[in-house]
Amino acid sequence: MEFKKKNISELLSLLREWIPITAEFEKALYRCMELQLVRAKKELTILSKDIHYAWFSVDCWIAEYRTLTSGKEEVYTIYGPKQIFTDINSFLTETASNHKFMIISGERLLSIERSNFQYLRKFSETALLLEHYMLQQWELDRWHSELMTYSDYEKVSHFAKKYPINDLPAKVSSSFLRMTPSRFSGARLLFNKNK
Numbered sequence: 001m002e003f004k005k006k007n008i009s010e011l012l013s014l015l016r017e018w019i020p021i022t023a024e025f026e027k028a029l030y031r032c033m034e035l036q037l038v039r040a041k042k043e044l045t046i047l048s049k050d051i052h053y054a055w056f057s058v059d060c061w062i063a064e065y066r067t068l069t070s071g072k073e074e075v076y077t078i079y080g081p082k083q084i085f086t087d088i089n090s091f092l093t094e095t096a097s098n099h100k101f102m103i104i105s106g107e108r109l110l111s112i113e114r115s116n117f118q119y120l121r122k123f124s125e126t127a128l129l130l131e132h133y134m135l136q137q138w139e140l141d142r143w144h145s146e147l148m149t150y151s152d153y154e155k156v157s158h159f160a161k162k163y164p165i166n167d168l169p170a171k172v173s174s175s176f177l178r179m180t181p182s183r184f185s186g187a188r189l190l191f192n193k194n195k
Contacts, residue, residue, distance in 0.1 A: 004035040007110055011056045014082055015125075018132045025123045032116035036109040044101040044109075051097045053111045054086035060106030061164075063172045067098040075175035077140065078163060081106065084133060091117075104168060148178060155179065156187040166192070 008030050015021055038044065038060060044053075055062075059081050066076040076099065079085040090097035091114060112120075120126045143162075147155055155177045159165060165173065165188060174184035 003108070004033070004110075005030075007035060007056075007058045007108060008033055010058065010082065011110055014056075014084075015129060019125060019128045021125055022123070025120075025125045028120060028123065032112050032120060033110045034112070036111045037107060038103045038109055039107070040103050040105050042103050044103065051087040051090040051099070052114045054084065054091055054117065055101075055112075056084050056110040057081050057106065058108035058110060060109055061104035061168065063102045063104055063176075065100050065102065067100075073100075074178075075172050077144075078104075078168065078172065078176055080163070088134065088137065104172060144176075152179060152183050152187040153190055156184070156191045160191060160195075 011033070012021065012026055012029070033056075036055070044055070044062075057079055060079075061081070062079045062085060063075050064077040064079065064085065064087075065073045067073050077085070085101070087097045087099040089095065090099070094114070117126075147158055150158065156165065159173065159177060163173070170181055170185055170188070173188075174181045177184060179187070
């Protein structure tokens, strides 16, 4: 219980950076959030084909994979501690998702089930927070698209400004950067030599 209170305080600190939050919203959010203990190298278990949950990473690194029409899986996004994540389209529209989430490291997440999120919609903060989240996701997608235009070394260099390049599995990082593992390892080696 103490962990949950502390972790929700961390989430609220993040949300307060985005918008002003009322005491009523804070109380409602506290009732809606659940502490979820996870293990590294495990997939977040989702019992149906659509994403019923959104999460706040307390101390985890998470790889979001998507399945392409070819059937191949690739890393779509990497989330770190103090970030909110979900497949927003599936979460909001209750449609099937082609995304899955794998825990890279860490132990604690906070989760909110879709029905509890729907309950929070009665608060004006919810729409503003959702708007802020979607703008952040758009900015991340734009940054990732631009990253794909760079050389291997430039990709790794820019990637290292946002992510702990030497602490993430090379397979995850190389998939996110659309590089073969050997090309990624070579560029990372050069980056580490030059920093």
